[in-house]
Amino acid sequence: MPLSRRVGLAVAIAGSAVASTVLPFTAHAESTVLYVDNAVKCDDKGTGAQTLPFCTVQAAADMAEPGQTVRLAAFRTFTGQVTVKRSGQPGKPIVFQGDTTYGSPNTTVDASGQGSTAVHAFVLDGVHDVTVSDMSIEAPQEAVLVKDSTRIALDRTHVNADGTATGPGATANIRVTGTSANVTVSRNRVYAPPVAGVAIDAGVTGAVVTTNIIADGTGRGVLVTDAPGTVVVSNTIARNCGNDLELAGNSARATVENNILSKDPAPRGCGVLVPSTVPLAVSADSVQGTKADYNTVVPLARSMTSYSWGGTAYATPEGFRATGQGAHDNAADLRFDNSDRPVATEGLTDAADPDALGMLSTDFYGKEPADHPSIANTAPSGYRDRGAIELQDPLAIYLGGVAYSQENHPLNTRFTVNYYPGWGRESAKLDFGDGSTPLTIASGDRVIDHDYPAAGFYTATLTVTSQASGVHKATAGVYLNPVAQPRTQFWWSSSDRSRAQITLNAQSVSPWPIVRHVVDFGDGTAPTVSEGSNANPSITHEYGVGGSYTITETVIDDHGRNASYSQTVGVAGPQAGVPFTGYFGGPTSHNGLYDNGTWALSYNKSDSRLNSSWGFGNPGDIPVVGNWDYTCQCQHAIYRPSTAAFDLSRRDGSISHVPFGNPGDLPAVGSWDRNGHDQVAVYRPSTAEFWVRHDDGSYSSLHFGNPGDVPIVGDWDGVHHSQFGVFRPAANPWEPNLFIFRHDDGSYSTVTYGNQGDLPVVGDWSGTGRTSYGIFRPGNHQFTLNNAYAGRPDNVYTIYNNIG
Incomplete structure (x- = not known):
């Protein structure tokens, strides 16, 4: 980045030192990048193309020309020492660049890797x-x-030397030595090993x-020895x-x-060293012509x-001013976060010399300066913070959006908005990008649903206007798929064998509400029309005579x-009946058929033999089995x-009449x-809700399944009490039925079984203590019972009721 403009030799030197550090770097053409x-197929004898890169940094360094960038891949570690032997030109440096996609370096050059004998990671000697x-x-x-x-420019790196190498010379993380000139060390995170984080040696100029942030080291932060004219500006050097x-x-x-x-808070692991050291030490021969000002200097203890x-x-900045230096120095109260970012403080924030x-x-x-509205600017011109980090307006915004289709809202998008206010008064608006009126947003976290008028791609924009830091925007793009067409089908039943009557139950879906059903029963009568918000009405129709009809x-x-569905049905003769299951003696469940008040029970699960029958109920009733x-x-x-x-049949022959539910509910x-016996409950297909009547007279409910599902109840978990479930009939002849079981922990599992037109049965067919599933196929009076839990083949057998 360019230096502040000042007149004099030092400016010329410093200016040339950072002329090559203008960052972020301008992207080079493909041919100027090595x-x-x-971690991929690579070749150190190649050309460093992106399709066949070098394997080592050294190979690239040996080939680099002025103006070329050596691009080190992200999330890679390169071991061994890199010795740079080739030079760039003024304005056309050779650049070795890693990756900082997530705010800190993701590329590592490690000379201390396994098997390495290198002392340094980068050596720039005579270039x-x-x-x-x-x-x-x-x-x-080093x-x-x-x-x-x-x-030479060293910028935006994390540098660490552990000081474990043997040999002459003490250890510094970064050492500039010999006749080096115009070297810039900027925006680095440096740890200080035994001697210094950054050492500028004798003979170095400019x-x-x-x-930089130079902290948490066992040695000095910055050590300048016999290097006059060195500039040490805007660094955070702490806890060393x-x-x-x-x-x-002589570093005058x-x-x-x-x-x-x-030095506050105190560095760790220093022993008795820290009390004898100071934040700023300038030797007698370095005082001449040196300027020290606008620094925040905090010792280990105030005394x-x-x-x-x-x-x-000198113990305090006030005492130090007797030297004619430090006119604007202070010992402001420092509080750092985990990233060495100080808290906004008088004398620290907007208290540096911009020039x-x-x-x-x-x-x-890489952040530009921000002017804190509540802290006065104390420099002669402009506003800059002391140290390496410029505090920013903490205003934070985030906008995320995802297509979130809901029932009756197929073009809905759900936006996640995070908005946290900052230094100044603000206003926030969310523009959905579809021409609708922007929504005023309050601070905090919130979820906002919005219905778009049509499918397509939209860009929503959250705009926050701050008096302190201007306009901030966050955007979220969302693509909404075209809305699916409505679909419908139906299933039908006939409960009275003596009448050619059927009940049609629609199973219709549409992203938007279905408001009208028209059913032509195929017998020449006027179509039946059902209007309203009921997507799946149940419609009963009586034919004059039995036969085959296309509905x-x-x-x-x-x-x-609109959408249409047709099906040819046969309405004739007695029907197969309704299956039921229960424990009527013995260790396993038994199956039977209920038909217009007549019950037919079979204890055998292998043939059509009936064991008993009895009468109870009327046409149109639904059989129920339980332990009352x-x-x-x-x-x-x-x-x-x-x-x-x-109507519950008791062991003593009495009948208990228990009203519960609404017309159209299913048991x-x-x-x-x-508590050792069963309780009554119903399932409401129109709303997909179970309602339970408890022994104390209270009620509870659970939403489960979809409208139109059929309830099933069993001990799916084998825990000696019941869990809910639903049976979802197949929508098409080529699709299977779906059983959905809800478990005690709130999870659910599914299984497909049987085909369209089958009826569900559930029970413990094999005495495993766990309820299994099966189907009854009315067309051929056949039960098929799944025995997977017992590890045996399914039971397949036929029962004919005593009427058919």
Whole structure:
């Protein structure tokens, strides 16, 4: 980033130092990029093309030309030392660039990898115009060593040397040494090993250390030795065991501004070292011409030394001003988050000198300065924060959208809105992108549903206008599929064998509400019309004579779209009856048929032999089997849908009349109270709800299944009490039926079994203690009972009732 403009030699040096660090980098043409990726097919003897990259960084470094970028793949670790031997040109540096897609480096160069004997990760010796950026760099000794090199930039990296290498010389994470000139170290996260995080050695000129976070090290933060004119500006140097910033030897004419230099909170693992060190130490030979100002300097304890200036100790910024320096220094109260981001504080926020040498136009994270509306600007011009991070308006917004079709709302989109206010007064609007009136949004988290007028792609925009930080926008794109056409079919039944009468139950679906049904029963009579919001009406029709009839149903939704379905049915003779299941003695369930008040029971699950029959109920009743009297055997009962009442046959011969439910409900009795006998319950097909009547007279309900489903009840879990379930008849002749079982933990499981026209039966056919499933096929009077739980083949047998 460009430096602030100042007049003088130091400006010229510093300006040239960062001329090559303008970031983010401009994308190069394909031919100017050399790719490195060791996790795909690669070749160090190739050309570094994206389709066949180099395997090692060193191979790319040995081929790079001025103006080329060596692109290191994201989420890769490259081991060994990289020795840069080739140079760029002024304005055309060789760039080694990793990846920072998620805000921190995702690429690593690690000299200390397994089997490596390297001491450094990057060595730049005798080269010029080279930039290293956007990666994590690790090594046993100096992770980055710059020697006798010019116009070098190290930007936006994480650097760590563990100090475990043997050999001469002490360890610094980044060392600039020899006759190096115009080297810029900017926006890096650096840890300080035994000597320093950043070391600028004797003979170096024009070095700029700016906008770095150098913290949590065992040595000094920045050590400048015999390197006059060094610029150390806008860094956060904190919690280091040694002096945070030290100008040693003759490092005169330095610039030290806008830094946070802090030992509070105390660094860890330093022993007795910390009390003898200071945030800012300047040797006697480094005082001449050095400028120190606009720094926040915090010692380990308020009574300890903050400055060592030419050999004299100063405990506070106020005392330090006697030297003619630090006119704007302070010891503001520092509180950092986990990313070393300070809390907004007077004397720290909007309290830096924007015109200081070495200032970048953006901060550690690439963010531009933000003016806090509640904190006064204390610099002569503009507003900048001290340290490496510019505090931003904490206003945060997020908008997510997903097509979320709901019943009767096929073009609905569900938006997730997160809006947290910031420094100033704000207004927020959500524009759905379809021409409708934007919605005013309050702060917080919320979910908003919106119906779009037509299918297609829409872009919604959340706009927050802040008096503190201007206009902020978040967008969400959503594609809405064309709305499905309505579909319909029906199933029919006849409960009275003596009459040619059928009941048609529609099974119609449409993304929008179905408002009209027209049924032509195929006998020349006027079609039956049903209007209203009932998507699946039940319609009864009586034919004059039995025979074969083609029934055609047409449905129309509230958008004027229609669908039709036809089926030929045979209406003649006695019907097969309605299947029932129960424990009537013995360890397993038994099956039978109910027909117009006559019950026919078979104990045998292999042939058509009937064992008993009796009369109970009237035509149109539904058979019910349950344990009403606390016995091991079941008793029979009927449910009369027309009057919504149960008649329970008791062991003593009495009849209990129990009104419950609404006309049209279906019985669903079971052991709901878990007290040794069954309770009555109904299922409401129109709303897909179970209603249970408990022994104490209270009621409970559960929504489960879809309208038009048929209730089933059983002990699916083998826990000696009942669970709910539904049977969903096949919609088409080529589709199977669907059983859906709800378990005690709220989950559900499904199984397909049988074909269209089958009726469901459930029971424990094999004595496993767990309810299984099966079907009864009226066309051939055949039961098919699943025995998967017992590991045996299904039972398939036929029963004819005593009438047929």
